[in-house]
Amino acid sequence: MTVLRQILENKPFCLSIEIFPPKSADADSALWENLERLMPYGPSFVSCTYGAGGSTRNRTVELCREIRTRFNVPATAHFTCVGSTIPELTDWLDVAAEAGIQNFMALRGDPPRGQEGFKPVDGGLSYANELVGLIRKTKPQSGIGVAGYPEKHPEAPDHDVDLSNLKRKVDAGADAVFTQLFFDNASFLRFRDRCRAAGITIPIIPGIMPITEFARIKRITQMCGAAFPEALAARLEAVQDDLDAQFKIGVEFAIEQCRELCREGAQGIHFYALNRSSACEQILDALDQPGAARKPA
Numbered sequence: 001m002t003v004l005r006q007i008l009e010n011k012p013f014c015l016s017i018e019i020f021p022p023k024s025a026d027a028d029s030a031l032w033e034n035l036e037r038l039m040p041y042g043p044s045f046v047s048c049t050y051g052a053g054g055s056t057r058n059r060t061v062e063l064c065r066e067i068r069t070r071f072n073v074p075a076t077a078h079f080t081c082v083g084s085t086i087p088e089l090t091d092w093l094d095v096a097a098e099a100g101i102q103n104f105m106a107l108r109g110d111p112p113r114g115q116e117g118f119k120p121v122d123g124g125l126s127y128a129n130e131l132v133g134l135i136r137k138t139k140p141q142s143g144i145g146v147a148g149y150p151e152k153h154p155e156a157p158d159h160d161v162d163l164s165n166l167k168r169k170v171d172a173g174a175d176a177v178f179t180q181l182f183f184d185n186a187s188f189l190r191f192r193d194r195c196r197a198a199g200i201t202i203p204i205i206p207g208i209m210p211i212t213e214f215a216r217i218k219r220i221t222q223m224c225g226a227a228f229p230e231a232l233a234a235r236l237e238a239v240q241d242d243l244d245a246q247f248k249i250g251v252e253f254a255i256e257q258c259r260e261l262c263r264e265g266a267q268g269i270h271f272y273a274l275n276r277s278s279a280c281e282q283i284l285d286a287l288d289q290p291g292a293a294r295k296p297a
């Protein structure tokens, strides 16, 4: 059984934390301090993004290695099809395996900045389901997570097409689905129902990004193509000169969102913490559902 499957089967609640490779020495030390503060909540794994076009592929491996050695927590490396031929993808998988990485988030990846739409390189892969297949073939024991889209992927014409593409990733050997960030739980619950009806039985973990700053969340939701509820935008707009107030609104919103997801039987939460801990700490402190991750007394 893959490590990711073991984690999901053995823990009542799968808490995971997503980070990205920092771009400066200061940001680097801030990352480790922030991650340290999240360790008491017992994350099941920490995942590290792969950077645009694989620009951070070596950093991703180094960070995953360090997460394991510092905290003794499984690390999941994000991995995309962007900019690499199949032999290059296979080589990277070897490097990652040598570094002890046993779990991957298999993604197609975003088009490089300035490029209109995704274009595979010659001799590369076009879709995440192909990457899942490559990992399953070359590293059969690896855990594999894939992305799911409660509001559908922006490029997909409709939900049915997007769902059949998700099914391809599952059939290629994915162990779990981690969703794109969303703010409307109803869209997640409908998505989960549709997945189950389509015969997707693997765990579906909601992806939550706590709002810490209005400007930042606007930028990131635009990049992701996620809908932002108007009422929430209006509340944040009303305090646009007050960062503390924005943070407070964001945390309150996420607490309610996560509480409801727990009540609805979510098997875990994947936090797009993106190198910051304080909002996640406050949210996790407030979650008191049975089985939910909590700081030990």
Ligand SMILES: NC(=O)C1=CN([C@@H]2O[C@H](COP(=O)(O)OP(=O)(O)OC[C@H]3O[C@@H](n4cnc5c(N)ncnc54)[C@H](O)[C@@H]3O)[C@@H](O)[C@H]2O)C=CC1
Pocket: 018, 049, 078, 080, 106, 107, 108, 109, 110, 111, 126, 127, 128, 129, 147, 148, 153, 154, 155, 156, 161, 162, 165, 166, 168, 169, 179, 180
């Ligand atoms: N945490 C992260 O790093 C996350 C990153 N992403 C990004 O979102 C983007 C999409 O990635 P994935 O979801 O992995 O891509 P994907 O390959 O599963 O899907 C991309 C698009 O192609 C369509 N599609 C998928 N397979 C197809 C096939 N075999 N034939 C025809 N159409 C197909 C999908 O419906 C979707 O519109 C990437 O930019 C990824 O990096 C998304 C979520 C989380």
Ligand SMILES: Nc1nc(=O)c2c([nH]1)NC[C@@H]1CN(c3ccc(C(=O)N[C@@H](CCC(=O)O)C(=O)O)cc3)CN21
Pocket: 020, 049, 110, 180, 181, 216, 219, 220, 223, 224, 272, 274
């Ligand atoms: N389409 C898509 N691509 C992704 O890369 C992606 C998603 N969706 N959905 C969820 C998360 C969000 N991701 C992110 C978001 C921001 C940074 C990042 O580097 N942020 C920096 C500087 C960039 C900025 O703020 O504009 C930061 O300081 O926040 C990294 C990964 C990765 N994930």
